[in-house]
Amino acid sequence: MTLGLRRRLLVMLIVPLLLLAVINAWYDYRSADNVALRQDQGLLALVPLLADSIVGEGRTVGEPSVLLLAPPVQDFLKSGPRHAAYAISDADGKVLHGDQWLAGLPPTSREPEFHTEEYGGVAWRIVRQRQQTVLGEVVVALADGSDPRQQWARSILFRVLLPNLVLVVAAAFAVRWAVERALRPLLELRDALERRSPRDLSSIDEAGSPDEVRPLVRSLNRLFGLVDAQAESQRRFIADASHQLRTPLAGLQTQVEAWAQAAGAPAAGRGTVQLTAEEVRKLRGAARRTSQLANQLLALSRADARAMLAQPMQPVELKALCGAMLETHLDAATAKRIDLGLDAQAVQLPGHEWLLRELLGNLVDNAVKYTPEGGSVTIRCGRRAGAAFLEVEDDGPGIAPGERQRVLERFYRVQGTQGEGNGLGLAIADEIARAHHAHLALQPGAGGRGLRVGLVFPGSGPEKP
Structure with missing residues (x-):
């Protein structure tokens, strides 16, 4: 909540784009994994065909056996000569036909074994399996250097990450521009409020604000109305109090000064002038009226209907x-x-x-x-x-x-x-x-x-x- 509204909007819009990029990369990998599974099945189907391609033994000792590749095996080797290899080994691991680098430990059982090996800068998908041929039991190995999973790992930067990164950066600029444009009414409202005089409590035009900002403008107008009503009530109270209290206070002051002067002047046949009961009654009545007026003015100020709406x-x-x-x-x-x-x-x-x-x-x-x-x-x-x-x-x-x-x-x-x-x-x-x-x-x-x-x-x- 401490982030600005712009940053929050940018984060809320850019983070989903990043998540979508990650999900896209994951789906791409899953697609490559499915293709690789079908490729493994295709390699496994060629293994018995390659074993059946051995049609006889050599005529003399040391002469290699006769190998006649089946058409599917030939098509596999010709379709990608740089990414396709094979080897036929005897039980001792000696390569009878094919590439020497494919020689390795024979499988411990007759079940096929799949694994990936690096050779010549290429990641090969290799299947090995024991097969029965005219020469007896041999180990047949087929290798495919076009594994989609490895291809995906090499091209992930250019096919997935880089395009998505460019998309996210472009989206960030586009979203920032859109957010700036969308928040312009709020910025204009802020500037208008900052330029206002403290005495200007007039309402803000709601029609000139977007629908999302109108509740805020309506609340501000209500606040301005309450503050204006309270200020007007105080102004009226001050005006009424200054006008109405002036007369009784002036009369009270005049009577007190006159009696003070009379009290100090000598009277004929007796000492200083004494206040009569009637004069004391008038003085008490003036003070009581002044007090009552002050209390009523205070009550009138507190009872102002517009000022009480917020209570x-x-x-x-x-x-x-x-x-x-x-x-x-x-x-x-x-x-x-x-x-x-x-x-x-x-x-x-x-x-x-x-x-x-x-x-x-x-x-x-x-x-x-x-x-x-x-x-x-x-x-x-x-x-x-x-x-x-x-x-x-x-x-x-x-x-x-x-x-x-x-x-x-x-x-x-x-x-x-x-x-x-x-x-x-x-x-x-x-x-x-x-x-x-x-x-x-x-x-x-x-x-x-x-x-x-x-x-x-x-x-x-x-x-x-």
């Missing part, structure tokens, strides 16, 4: 989450004599628990804050038509139909709204809903009074038994 989801139990929110806001509801109720069924869905906790907390906080004293707020969760749902309903002033879409915008507040707020609660809830592929719906409550804010989680799976 894995975990099973979340909505009933337990609703119960926890009831306990958290029970004191605030009791202080306003609001009936805070819970209508929850056990339901589980995949999601981000801390985000759903933030969503439900914002909805319940808004409902308790804007519902008048003596009102009621109900937290619900369960299943409808096979899908999980979560909603908060109150009997407060509600929101006019024309304002329901605008209240989901950041920092938007309905004109004439009483109480403290930054216009971020429903915007945060909408971001969290989109992060869970759900839609935040704002509808009137029971009997057309108040407001019911809920969301349905599509694809949340069947109800647990």
Whole structure:
């Protein structure tokens, strides 16, 4: 895996060619071996014919016997005079007819014996066998210098190895050229990415890439989209935070400086000016609003739907989450004599628990804050038509139909709204809903009074038994 892609492709393509060359050489040798086997059989068939070629003894002592070669033996000797030889020896090894160099130890049995000998720079295939003739028992030897196995061994360099080596070298150059051409889109993609600015997170054109590279380009585009979404979320958070925190911090600083100056100035008839309870209350309210705004801005940044697409989801139990929110806001509801109720069924869905906790907390906080004293707020969760749902309903002033879409915008507040707020609660809830592929719906409550804010989680799976 440490080799480059080019080297790996070259190795993967050239090695099979080398294996094919070796297999070709092996098959060539096997073919030569089969031919040599048939040649041995042909030599063995000529042995009795050569023995029968002795037709009589010499007329006088010392005169060689009469030899009349059979036509097949003559054809064998004439077809390759430089690569064909014979010898007929008596039981003592004396050559009666033929080539002297073929004299040797006679076979120990009447079975033919085959072996290969070197003579005169030629590898001879020799067969020897005892035969009964008119002279008695003789040893007949036939030699063939055109053994295909030996011919193959001598010509293997020029007939097999050299052509295959030339083929492999030519194939290596051809494959290298083809690999360079095939990898050019990857090299162009690399160059394009290296030339990019760190701020350029635009998508790469998939249509201009080969089919094999498109999954990589698609993954890169998805990564660019996630990084761009995260960067855009950070830019929006910085812009929103710098814009929205400037006013409350400036007001808080102005009040503190004014009170500091007043505290140091003498008052008529008494000592230095003392802070009144109303002024302390205003100071506490300003600090609380600033803290709430900072926390909501942080939650809005973390809840950005596009930035959450890469985060894995975990099973979340909505009933337990609703119960926890009831306990958290029970004191605030009791202080306003609001009936805070819970209508929850056990339901589980995949999601981000801390985000759903933030969503439900914002909805319940808004409902308790804007519902008048003596009102009621109900937290619900369960299943409808096979899908999980979560909603908060109150009997407060509600929101006019024309304002329901605008209240989901950041920092938007309905004109004439009483109480403290930054216009971020429903915007945060909408971001969290989109992060869970759900839609935040704002509808009137029971009997057309108040407001019911809920969301349905599509694809949340069947109800647990």
